Amino acid sequence: MKFWISCAIALGGAIALAAILKNEYFFFAGYTVLMFIVLATAWNILGGYAGYVNFGTPAFFGLGAYTAAVLFKAFELPLALQIVAAATMSGLLGLGAGLLTLRLRGIFFAIATIALVVIMETLFINWRYAGGATGLQLLRPPPTAPFESYIKMLFVVMAALAVIAVAIARYIETSWLGRGLRAIRDSEEAAEASGVPTLKLKVFACTVSGALMGVAGAPMPMYLSFIEPASTFNLNYAIGALASPMIGGTAHYIGPVLGAILLASFQQIVTVTISNEVNVLVVGVMLVVFVVAAPDGILGLLKKIPWKRS
């Protein structure tokens, strides 16, 4: 109950901001932060709960973005349907990639996911209809009422998607599914011996995780009015999606949210005040600091502080 009230407050807050604030840049930056909440939450389902480190975020994210862009170009599909289609495509990619690669363990799985990014990028570079290497210019339709600007609408849409993503992660985490995934992370042999269908569960996590990454990518073409392969399949998405849960904490669904808010806001501030190059450095430094000083992330730090009344 508390969770759903918090969700309603978060979403209500986003709508209120869209109604009150006039500065468009706030929504432009806020969209990115919310997008990273979705990416980090999605990543954590496989990477945090099951312990399978996925560097392939850009492949799922990019496929989602391109699915939306191509459907918009071909049929002028509305945004909601673009998102559903992106989730389906990226979910299918997760299913296929999971079946092929999740028999590999640890580092070998991680390597396979990097290959996935290269494959997807090459595919779209060579697809002329989707713009090839030069990209595709897209003309935004007018925003749907009651929104006065498209960027504000995207901001609220992404806030809703973030709430949905966190709710899904929370459901998985607190149910038998989450316990099975944690068992896999702790010991795959013991999990299997305890009746956990490890391969099925990993493929399930990879599918859900992939679908949510696709969802995060779907509004991107409309956000930029443009799409091209190099920036869409950029490894920065992989790093952001991985670093946020590491910084926030992987054990609880709120960890990736905290991490993404902290990291993505900081990156936005640095991009504006210093430079875009330094922003990449920030991720690196923060990741190193947290891995060394707080291996269980912010949540791990909070647990150590005896602040609860006894």
Added chain:
Amino acid sequence: MEALLKVREVSKHFGGFTALSQVSLEIGRGERFGLIGPNGSGKTTLINCISGALRNDGGSIEFDGAEISSLPAYQRTRRGIARSFQIPRPFTSMSVLENLVVPLEYVQHRGTLHIADTRAEALEILRTVGLQDKAQTQSNRLTQVELRKLELARAMAARPRLLISDESMAGLSGNEVDEVLAILRTLNEAGITIIMIEHIMQAVMRFSQRVVCLDAGRIICEGTPEAIVKNPDVQRAYLGA
């Protein structure tokens, strides 16, 4: 005695190394069965083939009348084969209680019961092994003997008909060995067939009704504990010629 488990001519190779060659044995319902053999004789490999952690290269494994050698490990667990691990593998991110909830949820009550119910059941199992006071302890904080008990408790939570205990007593003191033996005996009295792999000869000899000795991937001898100890092949395998 009707056989619960039939292993027929099972072989397992790792590259050029033959870990098991044409091993056949039958284990009856409710039997207390001991598996001994020197280090590297293939005991754990045989257990891995039976439980599904490894696939056998040749031969067949029948459990309760059905061929199981092509089934993944989790399905064998669901059919009633549970095991403990030689080196304890607790789910370290979970409490002791939660360790048992995993098999309870995934074997017995697949998607049907609420957590509260499985928790009561898990506590009941913890009581039988004497870990009830540790229910809320994080499982990576247990002592060696507690870890062994947790391994057994988690295997029990899968409600097995056949329990394979892989060196559950290695590294334990005399009293602790007695404790674990008592647990296994209680389980057996409740109708569970038990395969015990052990280095501690005294424990196997006291516990088992029938013992098989493996050496270099072959069965060299089978019989009552008394007969096994006197067997010259067994003495040679353990002590050298």
